[in-house]
Amino acid sequence: MTHKNALDTLQAYGIHPSVQRIAIMDYLLKHRTHPTVDEVYVALSKAIPTLSKTTVYNTLRIFSEHGAALMLTIDEKKVCFDGVVTPHAHFMCKRCGQLADVQLPGCFRECQPLGVDFSVEETHLYYKGICKSCATKAGV
Amino acid sequence: MTHKNALDTLQAYGIHPSVQRIAIMDYLLKHRTHPTVDEVYVALSKAIPTLSKTTVYNTLRIFSEHGAALMLTIDEKKVCFDGVVTPHAHFMCKRCGQLADVQLPGCFRECQPLGVDFSVEETHLYYKGICKSCATKAGV
DNA sequence: TTATAAATTTGTATTGTTTACAATGCAAAT
DNA sequence: ATTTGCATTGTAAACAATACAAATTTATAA
Numbered sequence: 458m459t460h461k462n463a464l465d466t467l468q469a470y471g472i473h474p475s476v477q478r479i480a481i482m483d484y485l486l487k488h489r490t491h492p493t494v495d496e497v498y499v500a501l502s503k504a505i506p507t508l509s510k511t512t513v514y515n516t517l518r519i520f521s522e523h524g525a526a527l528m529l530t531i532d533e534k535k536v537c538f539d540g541v542v543t544p545h546a547h548f549m550c551k552r553c554g555q556l557a558d559v560q561l562p563g564c565f566r567e568c569q570p571l572g573v574d575f576s577v578e579e580t581h582l583y584y585k586g587i588c589k590s591c592a593t594k595a596g597v
Numbered sequence: 598m599t600h601k602n603a604l605d606t607l608q609a610y611g612i613h614p615s616v617q618r619i620a621i622m623d624y625l626l627k628h629r630t631h632p633t634v635d636e637v638y639v640a641l642s643k644a645i646p647t648l649s650k651t652t653v654y655n656t657l658r659i660f661s662e663h664g665a666a667l668m669l670t671i672d673e674k675k676v677c678f679d680g681v682v683t684p685h686a687h688f689m690c691k692r693c694g695q696l697a698d699v700q701l702p703g704c705f706r707e708c709q710p711l712g713v714d715f716s717v718e719e720t721h722l723y724y725k726g727i728c729k730s731c732a733t734k735a736g737v
Numbered sequence: 738t739t740a741t742a743a744a745t746t747t748g749t750a751t752t753g754t755t756t757a758c759a760a761t762g763c764a765a766a767t
Numbered sequence: 768a769t770t771t772g773c774a775t776t777g778t779a780a781a782c783a784a785t786a787c788a789a790a791t792t793t794a795t796a797a
Contacts, residue, residue, distance in 0.1 A: 473747065475792085494783080510746045514784070530673045531721075534755085535783075548715055557715075560710035571700045574729040575688055581671075584710055585719040592716065615763095615774065634754085649776045654755070656774095674784090675754080 470525035480505060481516050485526055485540030485574065489545075491556045493535045517564055531583050543578070550588035559584065601626055610665035612695035620645060621656050625666055625680030630689075631696045632674045671696065671723050684720070699724065 463483035467474045467501050469580040480501050486490070492500070498513045517538050520526035527539040537556060561582070568575065603623035608616045620641050630714070632640070638653045657678050660666035667679040671689050677696060686699040687702070727728065 473744080473793095476744070511600050511748075511785085512746055512763075514719045515746085530670045530675065533668060533676050534672045535674050548713065548717075550709070550715065551646065551718065556709070557711060560711045562711060565708050568705050568708060570686065570703035570724055571702060573688065573699060573724075575690065575697075576726045576732065577688075577724045578691065579725040580722075581725070582714075582722050583719075584713075585721070586716045587718070587720070589714040597685075613773080617775075647776075649757085651777075652775055 470520075470523040470524060472519060472523050476514055477505065477508060477512050478519075480508075482520065482525070482540070485520075485538060489539075489541060490537050490557070491529060491535055491537040495535075497538070529556070529581075529583075531585075543583060547583040548588075549583065549585050550591055551585055551588055552591040555588060557588075568577060606665060610633070610660075610663040612663050612665060617645065617652050618659075619647060620648075620654050621664070622678070622680070623662065625641075625660075626677060629679075631669060631679050633676040633677055636722075637678070638704060649713060665674060665676060667719075669723075672727075687723040689723065689725050690731055691725055692727055692731040697728075 460464050460594075463479045463486055464474055466482055467478055468484065472478065481497060484497055484500060487559040490496075494510065494513050494517060497517070498508065498510045517526065517528070524542060525540075525541070527542055529537040529539055529546075529547065531537070531547060532554065537553070542560055546561050548557045548559045549555070550557075565582070603619045604614055606622055606626065607618055612618060624637055624640060624642070628640075628666060629638075634650065634653050634657060636646065636652075638650045641653075642648050657666065657668070661668040661678070662684060668720055669677040669679055669687065671677070671687060672694065674700055681698070684701055684705075686701050688697045688699045690697075705722070709724070
């Protein structure tokens, strides 16, 4: 199947479901656009008019704490969230700001940090540069 | 030599020097603690009482735009800066928040992003987890 | 079912970081 | 001496994110 079920996903990560949590997880699973808190809030406010932005903040934090979503801090201006938690990298265009998924280099699995005295719970890899679209526009 | 010269570094990256810029670069080169804007501002205010925090913001942004410093957005609460621009990874302890340098895995050099249609200008790799000190304290 | 407790949500107030912008300062060039 | 252009300063404003307490919902027990 293309999309995992929101309710099942919550339960798989030990997160107690609620209308709001299901709606937010559903949005994450169906919109792989790395949305911000505000984007999720605006999008869901139509269906859930009483939704509070605080709830979106709290819920997305809970998701990331339980490993059900990724918190991306690539853009220094805003935190983004990713419902895809399988290992992958990201790319951000410095010009247009778009955030895209990138397949991990094949050898990356064997790349473990060297001589470290800490336990690794998350690994983040991302690239910044100029996307093709922006390069074409500006390049001339 | 241990520390590069601040003035030389600015000129090497095509950044017009000034008292403030030299002082900020000098601080970065001598304090490899991944300081925040505020930390730089507070530290330099003693020597330069008229220093404006806006200048620190502007200057550090200019540094990172010219490749003379790295802007680290690992901690979602605050942006940090790194005067060490040679390739290396980072580790952040989720409990105490410390940010440490980590040697890149040897194989990492060969790890290039796959099938991408963008030019890579920056590569960021970091780990999150629990440092030994925190693990020892809490672990028991 | 009703009562009680626990968890979740809501909305406002607040905090704190970052940016915008206009005024000022400064130094090199004319 | 004047102009030009960039850098700096400081205030105001924007904005993201959090704290907190009240309200609501859900779960549990009687």
